[in-house]
Amino acid sequence: MYEVKILTGNETAAYAAMNSKARVVAAYPITPVTPVVETISKLVEEGRMHAKFIRVESEHSAMAACIGASAAGSRAFTATSSHGLAYMHEMLHWATNARTPIVMAVANRAIGPGWNIWADLGDALSQRDTGWIQFYCSNNQEIYDTIAMAYKLAEDRKVLLPAMVCYDGFVLSHTSMPVELTEFDDFLSEYEPVWKLDAENPFTHGNILPPEDFAELRHNIQKSHDRALKLMKKIEEEFFELYGRRTPLILEEYKMEDAEKVIVTMGAIGSEAKVAVDSLREKKVKAGLVRLKSFRPFPEKELRNLLEDKKVYVFDRAISPGSGGPLYNELKSALAFSPVKRIIPKIVGIGGIDVTKRTFERAIFERKVWIKEVVS
Amino acid sequence: MKISEMEREEYVLPGNTSCHGCPSTVALRTVLKALEGNAVLVIPACCTSVYMGPFPNSAINVPVFNTAFASAAATASGIKASLEWQGKDTEVVVWAGDGGTYDIGLQALSGAAERGDDILFICYNNEMYSNTGIQRSGATPYGAWTTTTWKGKREHKKDVSELMLAHGIPYVATASVGYLRDLYEKVKRARKIRGFRYLEILAPCPPGWRFPMDKTIQMGKLAVESGMWILFESIEGKLRFTGVSKSIAEGRRKMKDLEEYLLSQGRFSHLTEEEIGEIRRYVIKKWEKLARLVEGEIDAAVAKFYV
Ligand SMILES: Cc1ncc(C[n+]2csc(CCOP(=O)(O)OP(=O)(O)O)c2C)c(N)n1
Numbered sequence: 240m241y242e243v244k245i246l247t248g249n250e251t252a253a254y255a256a257m258n259s260k261a262r263v264v265a266a267y268p269i270t271p272v273t274p275v276v277e278t279i280s281k282l283v284e285e286g287r288m289h290a291k292f293i294r295v296e297s298e299h300s301a302m303a304a305c306i307g308a309s310a311a312g313s314r315a316f317t318a319t320s321s322h323g324l325a326y327m328h329e330m331l332h333w334a335t336n337a338r339t340p341i342v343m344a345v346a347n348r349a350i351g352p353g354w355n356i357w358a359d360l361g362d363a364l365s366q367r368d369t370g371w372i373q374f375y376c377s378n379n380q381e382i383y384d385t386i387a388m389a390y391k392l393a394e395d396r397k398v399l400l401p402a403m404v405c406y407d408g409f410v411l412s413h414t415s416m417p418v419e420l421t422e423f424d425d426f427l428s429e430y431e432p433v434w435k436l437d438a439e440n441p442f443t444h445g446n447i448l449p450p451e452d453f454a455e456l457r458h459n460i461q462k463s464h465d466r467a468l469k470l471m472k473k474i475e476e477e478f479f480e481l482y483g484r485r486t487p488l489i490l491e492e493y494k495m496e497d498a499e500k501v502i503v504t505m506g507a508i509g510s511e512a513k514v515a516v517d518s519l520r521e522k523k524v525k526a527g528l529v530r531l532k533s534f535r536p537f538p539e540k541e542l543r544n545l546l547e548d549k550k551v552y553v554f555d556r557a558i559s560p561g562s563g564g565p566l567y568n569e570l571k572s573a574l575a576f577s578p579v580k581r582i583i584p585k586i587v588g589i590g591g592i593d594v595t596k597r598t599f600e601r602a603i604f605e606r607k608v609w610i611k612e613v614v615s
Numbered sequence: 616m617k618i619s620e621m622e623r624e625e626y627v628l629p630g631n632t633s634c635h636g637c638p639s640t641v642a643l644r645t646v647l648k649a650l651e652g653n654a655v656l657v658i659p660a661c662c663t664s665v666y667m668g669p670f671p672n673s674a675i676n677v678p679v680f681n682t683a684f685a686s687a688a689a690t691a692s693g694i695k696a697s698l699e700w701q702g703k704d705t706e707v708v709v710w711a712g713d714g715g716t717y718d719i720g721l722q723a724l725s726g727a728a729e730r731g732d733d734i735l736f737i738c739y740n741n742e743m744y745s746n747t748g749i750q751r752s753g754a755t756p757y758g759a760w761t762t763t764t765w766k767g768k769r770e771h772k773k774d775v776s777e778l779m780l781a782h783g784i785p786y787v788a789t790a791s792v793g794y795l796r797d798l799y800e801k802v803k804r805a806r807k808i809r810g811f812r813y814l815e816i817l818a819p820c821p822p823g824w825r826f827p828m829d830k831t832i833q834m835g836k837l838a839v840e841s842g843m844w845i846l847f848e849s850i851e852g853k854l855r856f857t858g859v860s861k862s863i864a865e866g867r868r869k870m871k872d873l874e875e876y877l878l879s880q881g882r883f884s885h886l887t888e889e890e891i892g893e894i895r896r897y898v899i900k901k902w903e904k905l906a907r908l909v910e911g912e913i914d915a916a917v918a919k920f921y922v
Pocket residue numbers: 660661662663684685711712713714715716741743744745746747752
């Protein structure tokens with residue numbers, strides 16, 4: 240059973256948490272993710288969402304509470320953005336090492352100063368080494384599906400890692416689109432933890448870990464990321480068989496069969512990139528698109544297979560100062576020993592600059608790395 | 616309550632890795648007995664994270680969840696929400712040092728208190744950061760030597776138990792390692808109350824305070840007898856002095872000289888007359904302030920204080 244509703248990305252995330260049967264939510268408001276917090280609060284108060292909602296006093300506490308809830312055996316959810324995500328940093332590491340499969344919605348936004356509330360993937364990308372699985376969505380239906388799929392993946396005993404589901408602030412968080420609100424009963428049952436805090440079965444979690452055991456833990460986390468990549472394909476299939484939607488977890492290809500010039504990007508601008516590919520093809524450029532969905536784990540092999548012999552344009556809506564575009568850098572190292580023609584960095588959409596199909600076209604026809612204006 | 620009526624089960628392993636004469640282990644042992652083991656402990660970075668011992672062993676025989684320094688109360692809120700969802704009546708107890716309570720943990724503590732989450736937050740207060748080697752905290756008293764106040768701390772402590780009273784929570788109490796039966800009974804009473812409860816235990820720490828390791832309990836008593844540490848309990852907003860502090864407040868017992876307490880600890884050995892005077896003034900003010908909050912005993916109590 241499902242209904243179609245016109246929802247913003249934020250409302251979509253809240254409904255996804257509800258239908259994924261998250262039982263403890265702890266969250267703190269920050270633009271542009273605030274409506275997720277408000278909507279969940281309302282759903283819980285109206286008795287439509289069956290969960291405990293902890294109205295914490297900060298994001299650090301939000302993540303701490305989610306970790307506690309998950310450790311005690313509940314499916315936990317939170318949502319944040321920008322400074323909130325940065326403030327959580329310590330606890331993001333904690334969630335990974337504690338093996339608590341929390342799912343978090345992240346409405347991507349720039350980090351100040353120079354207060355800027357607009358889209359920029361830099362907030363989440365600067366958390367890439369925390370061990371979280373990271374998905375970047377390009378439309379609201381995808382946000383909805385990915386949150387449920389992320390729980391399925393995160394909670395699998397071969398994975399047991401937290402996952403963040405990212406979507407561009409305002410561009411998706413505040414844009415309304417039709418979303419099929421599928422109920423996930425066939426896909427996700429109540430959370431069955433592999434371990435939990437229980438007074439009848441006492442054990443100590445997270446005490447001093449000698450170097451060899453710590454290395455083992457970290458190695459296991461890496462192996463879990465590798466296994467997650469394999470599992471993603473299975474989950475995509477299962478989801479498709481149940482609901483008829485091809486929601487990618489790893490990546491999405493567009494007109495790649497004969498493509499020579501390939502755009503690689505992530506997030507909302509991945510939708511605009513399709514329009515750009517069509518437009519380029521009208522101009523007789525054999526363009527194609529690889530929209531990366533999973534930044535962590537990074538699907539190195541899949542990308543290598545797709546991008547062999549291509550001219551690759553990497554569009555980053557983020558910058559790692561002193562280094563370059565984070566996606567560009569990752570891809571460059573992944574393709575280091577592949578026969579790629581060329582790999583070219585482009586920095587677009589920083590701090591919420593609108594990215595149009597013309598932005599892609601200009602970036603491809605001109606040599607400039609940075610596009611710092613709206614190309615209309 | 617007679618000692619013979621206390622819980623016999625042990626939840627803290629004797630021979631753990633704490634220092635000899637550790638006040639924290641003694642207090643934790645008492646607290647877990649009072650809870651009869653039906654507890655989940657949330658522990659931020661502190662001495663206890665060390666003396667519980669390394670993986671795969673543990674010196675504590677109730678479930679322990681270690682959390683980051685700043686987030687004990689919030690982690691406990693999450694655990695409690697989950698247990699409530701599962702319909703379990705396990706007490707969720709934060710066991711934090713004064714750093715994880717007064718300083719870095721204060722925001723999460725205040726947030727959980729304001730929300731009224733059903734948690735028992737216990738601070739064992741050894742008046743400094745001992746895990747990292749004796750640095751000053753917001754709970755370190757004026758004049759005390761630490762490795763970040765070599766000539767003695769220039770500021771008085773702040774008082775988080777008072778701050779918790781101001782939060783209007785249903786239970787706030789202080790205890791001392793010098794009086795373990797009092798501590799045991801307070802935990803028992805706190806256990807019967809729902810909502811956010813705060814208990815602070817003075818924990819005289821031999822290496823941190825510079826006194827012989829066989830004097831921990833004595834020091835815990837002397838702190839109270841000299842008026843430097845005040846025992847009280849507030850249930851649903853009704854504040855009363857307890858134990859020796861009550862006898863002092865009611866004029867039934869003379870306070871011991873503060874100098875006896877201060878000068879038996881190496882951390883205060885450098886104090887000048889003026890500095891001791893400054894501590895005296897602080898202690899008097901503290902008593903007067905608390906006495907004003909104690910119903911019924913106000914006048915009698917204030918009148919009889921002298922230090
Ligand atoms: C964010 C953070 N900053 C600093 C530390 C280092 N640290 C660990 S324990 C501690 C002091 C703990 O003091 P207290 O809470 O009083 O407990 P005690 O060690 O006295 O038992 C510090 C500074 C840390 N673990 N995390």
